[in-house]
Amino acid sequence: MARKRFASDQWVTVEALNDEGQGLAQVEGYTLEIDNALPGEAVRVAVLKRRGRTLRCLALAVQKGHPDRIPARCPQAGRCGGCSQQHLTPEHQRSAKQAALAALYEAAGVRPPARWLAPLLGPAWGYRRKARLGVRYRPREGDVLVGFRERGGWVSKASSCPVLAPPFATLLGPLKVLIRSLSIPDQIPQLELAAGDEGAAVVLRHLAPFTDEDLDQLRGFAEAQGLTLYLQAGGPDTVTPLMPVVPPLLTYALPEFRLAFAFEPLDFTQVNSEINQQMVSQALELLAPTPGMKVLDLFCGLGNFTLPLARLGADVQGFEGSEALVARAKENAERNGLGTVPFAVADLYSDAFAARHLPKAEAVLLDPPRSGAEALCEDLASTGARRVVYVSCNPKTLARDAAALQRQGYRLEASGIMDMFPHTNHVESMALFIRTAPPSGA
DSSP states (O other): OOOOOOOSSEEEEOOEEOTTSOEEEEETTEEEEEETOOTTOEEEEEEEEEETTEEEEEEEEEESOOTTBOOOSSTTTTTBTTOSOTTBOHHHHHHHHHHHHHHHHHHTTOOOOSEEOOOBOOOSSSOBOEEEEEEEEETTTTEEEEESBBTTSSBOOOSOOTTBOHHHHTOHHHHHHHHHHSSOGGGOOEEEEEEOSSOEEEEEEOSSOOOHHHHHHHHHHHHHHTOEEEEESSSGGGEEEEESSSOOOEEEEEGGGTEEEEEOTTSOOOSOHHHHHHHHHHHHHHHOOOTTOEEEEESOTTTTTHHHHHHTTOEEEEEESOHHHHHHHHHHHHHTTOTTOOEEEOOTTSTTOOGGGSOOOSEEEEOOOTTOOHHHHTSGGGGTOSEEEEEESOHHHHHHHHHHHHHTTEEEEEEEEEOSSTTSSOOEEEEEEEEOSOOTTO
8 A cells, every 4th residue: 555645734743953954753654854943843844845755844833842942033034045044043053063063973983073173153144245146037926036045946035134244135125126127037047146345246147138228227226236246148257347347356354364365256255254264263273384384275265274374484385176266366365465375276176186196295274165075085194294174164075084084094183163154054164183193004
């Protein structure tokens, strides 16, 4: 006999949180992953998506609320994909993230760190300087939605956003009005937002040409809002400024190291400026560079860690897969009086790229993308580095790569989370590894 299909609008009891911050429940042979639900709560659920016996659900109502449940600030919380944990106290959010990291280390066979680092904390609201927003045109309603995508795939109906930085927090409503007034509202799929310490930019992706009247409206909007507006007709190389024609530089500072970084609106930069400053300081404290120490900064981007290391006198080399970012890193070195710092393009993401291709070093700093750096970590001891600081945006790949480093003779000395994305399930973390033995099998 076929099993009964689980239907929406049922009450279930939440048993635990998963590493995505969702409530978990086992009901009638189904595994329910429930947004806006906490352990011990009885929740009435709607099924959003079915994947075999795993159901993505949303809690529509809650009984017996968790002691750490709090009212969400945003009326779209629970549906909008920009946040997933506004209903949980910040303290519990952070403890859950650290517990998830510890569990992943254990599952990967990594010995626990000798010490846990205190979480890096910053503002809980108005912190997000970079974001990609979806745009959805609704012809029947004659309306446009602009915002983070909802859990079900649609775009949020929010008119403001409390986690976006001040230049953007109240911009969603005006952007909707602007796009609705253009001749091709159905040909604008997304926006990119980027803010620096001063100034902000919006990149408007469009799939068809604008009319002259459209362009006049766009210029007027940029001027009225005090923004730099870019248009993007295709890939990243098609981004061009519309207003002003010669855009001002976007910059962010690391005051502790007397550094300022210029960047383009689509360049990778950290979304949370205050956490970034703390992150760089902590990473360098763990790496403990001394004048003349040979250091490799892998996945160096704009030089966010490279230039502070150089400022402290380390003999540092930066490696990055993007030619555009390497060019920007060199420009930032020149701008800050550190023009002799060497940067090189290297395909660090390739499984064929091994650490033995890198120069010898006493220490290594890794800041890879979500996919991690497995191939490098399997061979990192060949650089001779005794200290490794790994900055991670994905705890799953960090745990996997930590196991590879452990096989290379490195001990996990310290680790901790960084609250880079409050109210979300993103776990940003940092780990220090010290080599105490030769690689296994050596």
